Amino acid sequence: MTSSKSISVAGAGSIGCFVGGMLRAGGHPVSLLARPRLIEDINRHGLKVTSFEGIEHRLTPAEIKLSDDPAAIFAGADIILVTVKSDDTPEIADLIAQQAAKNAVIVSLQNGTGNVSVLRDALPDHDVLAGMVPFNVLSLGDGHFHRATSGDILLEKDDPDIAKLLSRPELVFRSVEDIEGVQWGKLLINLNNALNALSGLPLRDQLAQRSWRTLFADQIREALAVIKAEGIAPLSTTPLPASFTPFILKLPNALFTRIAASMVKIDPKARSSMWEDLQRGRRTEIDHLQGLIVALAERHGLKAPLSARIVALIRNAEEAGKGSPGLTPEQIRAVGQC
Numbered sequence: 001m002t003s004s005k006s007i008s009v010a011g012a013g014s015i016g017c018f019v020g021g022m023l024r025a026g027g028h029p030v031s032l033l034a035r036p037r038l039i040e041d042i043n044r045h046g047l048k049v050t051s052f053e054g055i056e057h058r059l060t061p062a063e064i065k066l067s068d069d070p071a072a073i074f075a076g077a078d079i080i081l082v083t084v085k086s087d088d089t090p091e092i093a094d095l096i097a098q099q100a101a102k103n104a105v106i107v108s109l110q111n112g113t114g115n116v117s118v119l120r121d122a123l124p125d126h127d128v129l130a131g132m133v134p135f136n137v138l139s140l141g142d143g144h145f146h147r148a149t150s151g152d153i154l155l156e157k158d159d160p161d162i163a164k165l166l167s168r169p170e171l172v173f174r175s176v177e178d179i180e181g182v183q184w185g186k187l188l189i190n191l192n193n194a195l196n197a198l199s200g201l202p203l204r205d206q207l208a209q210r211s212w213r214t215l216f217a218d219q220i221r222e223a224l225a226v227i228k229a230e231g232i233a234p235l236s237t238t239p240l241p242a243s244f245t246p247f248i249l250k251l252p253n254a255l256f257t258r259i260a261a262s263m264v265k266i267d268p269k270a271r272s273s274m275w276e277d278l279q280r281g282r283r284t285e286i287d288h289l290q291g292l293i294v295a296l297a298e299r300h301g302l303k304a305p306l307s308a309r310i311v312a313l314i315r316n317a318e319e320a321g322k323g324s325p326g327l328t329p330e331q332i333r334a335v336g337q338c
């Protein structure tokens with residue numbers, strides 16, 4: 001493999017634009033499959049990628065290929081990064097199947113645990129790799145995408161090593177042996193996406209409050225029991241084992257803040273991707289997060305009342321279409337006395 005690869009982003013939004021922009025700044029030719037409104041934004045303002053540590057790159061529209069036509073974006077791609085929301089994976093997989101060369105490597109950079117099997121089923125002739133993005137990216141408008149928390153992108157081990165090829169000091173990709181464990185570990189962390197979306201608070205303000213962390217911890221405990229029944233061992237992406245996370249979350253504010261600060265950097269603007277979905281009136285990924293826990297609980301004859309409650313509250317918020325309902329942890333628990 002040569003060092004510069006032609007990279008296509010399948011579904012440019014927060015993650016696709018940030019990762020795509022950083023890879024372009026690192027010298028790879030990058031093309032983005034995007035909606036017309038985003039193409040218009042980037043054509044007008046350029047693509048700006050920034051990060052909480054002070055990184056900033058500005059790319060002119062001439063430096064990045066943009067189109068809403070999958071044929072124009074996927075033909076000639078060496079690597080296709082899938083960055084659509086989970087409900088859109090079947091559709092994007094079909095578009096890739098129709099337009100991409102067979103030697104294109106497909107990398108899912110999505111949350112949830114089911115996207116890679118959807119891609120593999122639709123793309124049997126392709127090498128499909130699982131990936132996991134631990135950090136938060138905000139779409140700030142006018143073609144500006146801001147990375148608001150820390151962490152390296154983790155990829156399933158492959159030969160040749162795609163992680164090594166894509167990695168650069170400003171955006172590290174690392175290959176890991178047990179990507180499935182990592183995905184399940186991330187799912188536990190993503191249980192807070194819905195809480196953050198329901199709260200309407202920036203992540204840092206939300207997690208600074210013990211009552212929110214306790215609710216998050218209770219959800220993790222409920223999910224861990226279900227995941228264990230499924231025979232899965234989730235892997236933590238922090239130095240602490242996944243089973244330890246609820247204990248840390250329940251610590252008093254000052255102690256929690258000190259421990260959390262040593263593990264993750266988080267700037268005041270960070271919010272979950274589900275909050276962004278509610279704000280924009282889009283369908284969320286709730287079925288792939290708490291919804292999956294509820295489905296697995298049913299399969300094993302277990303109960304997951306807290307997850308079920310949160311699914312219902314997110315559904316209500318999606319239907320209302322008014323963004324975050326701004327609930328408190330007490331209001332969330334009171335809905336069903338959890």
Ligand SMILES: NC(=O)C1=CN([C@@H]2O[C@H](COP(=O)(O)OP(=O)(O)OC[C@H]3O[C@@H](n4cnc5c(N)ncnc54)[C@H](OP(=O)(O)O)[C@@H]3O)[C@@H](O)[C@H]2O)C=CC1
Nearest residue numbers: 011012013014015033034035083084110111133136137273
């Ligand atoms: N945002 C974050 O901070 C993080 C997100 N993730 C995960 O990464 C994945 C991507 O999330 P995120 O970047 O936030 O999602 P976004 O919704 O911001 O981006 C996906 C984009 O793809 C577009 N899209 C979908 N289908 C097509 C198509 N056929 N042609 C052109 N454009 C298309 C969507 O448009 P439209 O909305 O109009 O359909 C949307 O703009 C998710 O699984 C998420 O959970 C992981 C870590 C952090």
Ligand SMILES: CC(C)(CO)C(=O)C(=O)O
Nearest residue numbers: 134135136190271272273
């Ligand atoms: C914020 C983060 C990184 C963890 O909740 C995320 O994965 C998301 O927003 O989807």
